[in-house]
Amino acid sequence: MQKHQEDGRVLAGGQSLIPLLALRLARPALLIDLARIAELARLGEWEGGISIGAMVRQRVAERSPLVRQRAPLLAAALKFIAHPAIRSRGTVGGSLAHADPAAELPAVVVTLEAELVVASSERGERTIPAADFFSGHYTTALLADEILTEIRIPGPGPSTGFSFHEVSRRSGDFAMVGVAAAVAVEEGSISGARLCLTGVADRPVLATAPELGLLGVAPDRGVFEAAGEAIAARLRPPTDLHGSAEYRRQLALVLVARALRSASQRARGDNEDRREGAPA
Amino acid sequence: MAERSPVGGGGAARFVGASVQRGEDLRLLRGQGRYVDDVRLPGMLHAAFVRSPLAHARVVGVVTEAARRARGVVAVFDGEEIARLARPRASIPGGTDDGGPPVYTLLATDKVRLVGDPVALVVAESRYLAEDACELVEVRYEALPAVVSAEQALDPKSPPIFEDLGGNVIYGPTTKAYGDLAGTFARADLVVQAKISQHRQQNVPMEGRGIVASFDPETGELLVHAATQGVNTTRAALAAQLGLAAEKVRVLAGDIGGSFGLKFGISREEVACAAASRALGRPVRWIEDRGENLTVSGQAREESFEVEAAVTREGEILGMRVQMVVDAGAYPGLAPMVVDSVREMIPGPYRLQALEFSATVAVTNKASYVAYRGPWAAETFVRERMVDLVATELGLDPLEVRLRNVARRGEPPLRMVTGPPLAGITARESLERMAELIDLPEFRRRQAAARREGRYLGVGFATYLEPAPGPRSPDSPPDPGELEHQRMRLEADGTLSVFTAQMPHGQGHETTLAQIAADQFGVDWEQVRVVVGDSSLSPAGFGTGGSRFATMAGGATLHAARELRSKVLEVAAQLLDTGPERLAIVGGLVVGEGAPAGGLQLAELAAAAERGLLPVGTDSRLEAEVTFDGGESGWSGGTHCALVEVDCDTGRVRVERYLVVEDCGEMINPAIVEGQVRGGVAQGLGAVLLERSAYDPDGQYLSGSFMDYLLPTATDVPHIEIEHLETVRLDPDVNFRGVGEGGMIVAPPTLCNAIADALAPLGARITEQHLPPSRLLELIGTIGG
Numbered sequence A: 001m002q003k004h005q006e007d008g009r010v011l012a013g014g015q016s017l018i019p020l021l022a023l024r025l026a027r028p029a030l031l032i033d034l035a036r037i038a039e040l041a042r043l044g045e046w047e048g049g050i051s052i053g054a055m056v057r058q059r060v061a062e063r064s065p066l067v068r069q070r071a072p073l074l075a076a077a078l079k080f081i082a083h084p085a086i087r088s089r090g091t092v093g094g095s096l097a098h099a100d101p102a103a104e105l106p107a108v109v110v111t112l113e114a115e116l117v118v119a120s121s122e123r124g125e126r127t128i129p130a131a132d133f134f135s136g137h138y139t140t141a142l143l144a145d146e147i148l149t150e151i152r153i154p155g156p157g158p159s160t161g162f163s164f165h166e167v168s169r170r171s172g173d174f175a176m177v178g179v180a181a182a183v184a185v186e187e188g189s190i191s192g193a194r195l196c197l198t199g200v201a202d203r204p205v206l207a208t209a210p211e212l213g214l215l216g217v218a219p220d221r222g223v224f225e226a227a228g229e230a231i232a233a234r235l236r237p238p239t240d241l242h243g244s245a246e247y248r249r250q251l252a253l254v255l256v257a258r259a260l261r262s263a264s265q266r267a268r269g270d271n272e273d274r275r276e277g278a279p280a
Numbered sequence B: 001m002a003e004r005s006p007v008g009g010g011g012a013a014r015f016v017g018a019s020v021q022r023g024e025d026l027r028l029l030r031g032q033g034r035y036v037d038d039v040r041l042p043g044m045l046h047a048a049f050v051r052s053p054l055a056h057a058r059v060v061g062v063v064t065e066a067a068r069r070a071r072g073v074v075a076v077f078d079g080e081e082i083a084r085l086a087r088p089r090a091s092i093p094g095g096t097d098d099g100g101p102p103v104y105t106l107l108a109t110d111k112v113r114l115v116g117d118p119v120a121l122v123v124a125e126s127r128y129l130a131e132d133a134c135e136l137v138e139v140r141y142e143a144l145p146a147v148v149s150a151e152q153a154l155d156p157k158s159p160p161i162f163e164d165l166g167g168n169v170i171y172g173p174t175t176k177a178y179g180d181l182a183g184t185f186a187r188a189d190l191v192v193q194a195k196i197s198q199h200r201q202q203n204v205p206m207e208g209r210g211i212v213a214s215f216d217p218e219t220g221e222l223l224v225h226a227a228t229q230g231v232n233t234t235r236a237a238l239a240a241q242l243g244l245a246a247e248k249v250r251v252l253a254g255d256i257g258g259s260f261g262l263k264f265g266i267s268r269e270e271v272a273c274a275a276a277s278r279a280l281g282r283p284v285r286w287i288e289d290r291g292e293n294l295t296v297s298g299q300a301r302e303e304s305f306e307v308e309a310a311v312t313r314e315g316e317i318l319g320m321r322v323q324m325v326v327d328a329g330a331y332p333g334l335a336p337m338v339v340d341s342v343r344e345m346i347p348g349p350y351r352l353q354a355l356e357f358s359a360t361v362a363v364t365n366k367a368s369y370v371a372y373r374g375p376w377a378a379e380t381f382v383r384e385r386m387v388d389l390v391a392t393e394l395g396l397d398p399l400e401v402r403l404r405n406v407a408r409r410g411e412p413p414l415r416m417v418t419g420p421p422l423a424g425i426t427a428r429e430s431l432e433r434m435a436e437l438i439d440l441p442e443f444r445r446r447q448a449a450a451r452r453e454g455r456y457l458g459v460g461f462a463t464y465l466e467p468a469p470g471p472r473s474p475d476s477p478p479d480p481g482e483l484e485h486q487r488m489r490l491e492a493d494g495t496l497s498v499f500t501a502q503m504p505h506g507q508g509h510e511t512t513l514a515q516i517a518a519d520q521f522g523v524d525w526e527q528v529r530v531v532v533g534d535s536s537l538s539p540a541g542f543g544t545g546g547s548r549f550a551t552m553a554g555g556a557t558l559h560a561a562r563e564l565r566s567k568v569l570e571v572a573a574q575l576l577d578t579g580p581e582r583l584a585i586v587g588g589l590v591v592g593e594g595a596p597a598g599g600l601q602l603a604e605l606a607a608a609a610e611r612g613l614l615p616v617g618t619d620s621r622l623e624a625e626v627t628f629d630g631g632e633s634g635w636s637g638g639t640h641c642a643l644v645e646v647d648c649d650t651g652r653v654r655v656e657r658y659l660v661v662e663d664c665g666e667m668i669n670p671a672i673v674e675g676q677v678r679g680g681v682a683q684g685l686g687a688v689l690l691e692r693s694a695y696d697p698d699g700q701y702l703s704g705s706f707m708d709y710l711l712p713t714a715t716d717v718p719h720i721e722i723e724h725l726e727t728v729r730l731d732p733d734v735n736f737r738g739v740g741e742g743g744m745i746v747a748p749p750t751l752c753n754a755i756a757d758a759l760a761p762l763g764a765r766i767t768e769q770h771l772p773p774s775r776l777l778e779l780i781g782t783i784g785g
């Protein structure tokens, strides 16, 4: 990396990079394959949460009981990425480093306040909070000589429920809009909430309980719909072939309410919302 | 179930009507098919095209020096150079080439007319190197305003795409009228009007276009490996284009990865490759990549219709006035022929009394109009959507309106108002059966209950006729070009070879023709070899298309097998010194009075004939040649029905059930029939929910990859329930009818009607075919648009 900063490129699962090469959109002189660095494929406990090596395949993370237990939001979101064949090659780190504005995982790590560990041979490691990692379309805080090595996700807080909702054109397509939500409910009222949208801006868009007017209120449909409207009103989503800005705003409104509702239901232990939350 | 065919010599039918497993599948599924991409010839070179980044521009200069010097490059041809090597005027598959305007060249010379228009051809040692060199070709363009819609094209002030055309109208306006139009409108209680449109969509075969052309300078012969729907058509077009005698051109085709109408004749790029091979004396190969396929191979369906229907209060549709406008894209193609079919077919199975139909075809700076599975499908879309609009206007159930209008078999009118006979139609039966299958009253109750909970369910029907090829019309005998020729031969090893001009590209012809021949002749179907894909062996005939195969090739096979059987029995009788009427062929053996116990092997018989053991004067060539005119033929057709739920928050549509009641005559192989129906329905659902060939206002193509041209995947296609109707036999022998296009023809209106029904309480009036989620929310007013 040090030697080939400008014309070298890291190859992880290749599910984004190889298509770019095939279309002649990326033309690196050199590819550096990370596949054989065993440390990068480790998945284990980290404090109360988990540590995921950058090269852990998405499918491996999705099927890991540890991930399901310690990071249920990640487990839920992974199912929305592409198809099993692609997830079997695509990596967790690759998705974050690629920073597609419609990808699921960036929204997940921001919602969960993950820490991203990056490294360069010259300066060693540094840790970047997920909220500071994504800086625009396909751009991150990674410097030219750095790679992402590890993702550290804190364990779920008490009385907290999670959910991931998205609408895409077909199952497996990138989301037109996706919403990751975490809601804590204590003694019948909301004690905390974070949610993050994907597909609506050049990077994940975060909103927290105070901004959403959710702190201390009882979880009901009305407050979730109001939160959806409030967020949607401040979005300036992109327009493309698959949906106008206005359509995406409508999806954000609907999906924020749906995601908050199912997360809060899970926080209270009932899981009656499988129908909406599951990928089509 | 269809009736089984009676078999003269071999006993009861054993194979026709059975879902025997396709003989081609093992080869294809194991990756052992041989496609044009698999062909490797010694000394073979690779072609890539320099293509226009602009939709409409003058070509001011093409500088190829740097590319010529690039690594691995053998030659670079610009448009002028190719024009000197081949007939400058390009032939577009299915296009009319009467020598008149517009005049244009194989590769662009003076102008480019769409994004992706080929400007230069680079031939190199590999495709990679050829593409590298393409980047070194400098083309200077002078941009012109792009004409990107028919509406713009019809504006006389729009910049002409072809200067010699005098405007951007390439056909029409033409008007034809049938019946007493004024009378029907005068008698009507109501005139229902709508502007109904189809959007641009396209054939997306798994395998794109491709050619390996190999010219031998010693013999002056051109050998071409092609992906084509007909080797003879490709041969004729290539020979004409290159100024070669047809005898000097041989076209071979192996397995073909789908086509849906795209691969007829030969395309501009393919001719250019053949011309390059001739100039270089080396094989030249070009395999279209997906970007090229989506951008320039061809597109279809973009047609709009102003419709007025004269109806009675009871829902009888008396007459229609229709104005059709086609956006035919850049280069002349199939559109005028499609206009004729749409006009003729638009009455469908209904008792329409009068029709006035006018049509205009415009050229635009978009991909050229090609045939796509059921090219004339607009007649069904427009009619079936119109029936529902009439029902809505009158407050009647759409099913009731259909039943009120659909013709009864055997009762007047015996013909569509446009002429085709309505012999043997089962449209009414298909509608009645469908209503039973879904229990319509029960659905309406469920729908009402769901609406009270804010859920939107809908049901949609559509009925169609598929001219496959349609009943014999006493006043229009079959065109000589449409006759089906076939040769059949008993080989020395006792197997049967069937030579056909058909060119299967996914339909399973190797199996279905073998089933028919086997039953008629008296052998196992595995003993029959269907020979396709070699112009030097093929009988005359244009190839596979237009849902003609089942009737035409099926019928030709049936008659050829019967004729060959008689001939073989004659020979056997000579050898065995008995009478042919005493013999039969059963299970590959000649048996009967005078035959040895255990039968005479066909191989022995063939060997005897070959060795000249027959009495002098016996015709010992164990071959039959027949020409079949289609016999009485008939319609395929039926009714489809979709039950859907629309999520009015997100605009997503879920298909709860999809049902088909259809009639394609006597089924040769029910599994193949159902595969054709399912594939067609999948494409039809894709058209409505996913697929659109989109352009921006400058004519840039927006759907150039599978990220943006969305095909239905397995998870997007619902289970499809299929029921077959009893066939009305019109011909004593041949009642197989085509089934390739019907699913794709009727699925779009079926689904649109269901969605319209679901959204009716929200005031949506649907007159378009493409209904992605965002559009549905616009139509119900949740978002602007």
Ligand SMILES: Cc1cc2nc3c(=O)[nH]c(=O)nc-3n(C[C@H](O)[C@H](O)[C@H](O)COP(=O)(O)OP(=O)(O)OC[C@H]3O[C@@H](n4cnc5c(N)ncnc54)[C@H](O)[C@@H]3O)c2cc1C
Pocket (backbone or CB within 6 Å): A009, A010, A011, A012, A013, A014, A015, A016, A017, A018, A034, A054, A055, A080, A081, A082, A083, A086, A089, A090, A091, A092, A093, A094, A095, A097, A098, A100, A102, A103, A104, A105, A142, A146, A147, A148, A149, A172, A173, A174, A175
């Ligand atoms: C058909 C299809 C559908 C898809 N659908 C979705 C979807 O719905 N949602 C979604 O989120 N994704 C989707 N993807 C993308 C998929 O998730 C990719 O796997 C992912 O975006 C990139 O991961 P990768 O391991 O394949 O990375 P690669 O393709 O190998 O690399 C991607 C980029 O990240 C860089 N990179 C990779 N790893 C590192 C690292 N450790 N440090 C620094 N830089 C690194 C590479 O240099 C490259 O620039 C889809 C892909 C396909 C082919």
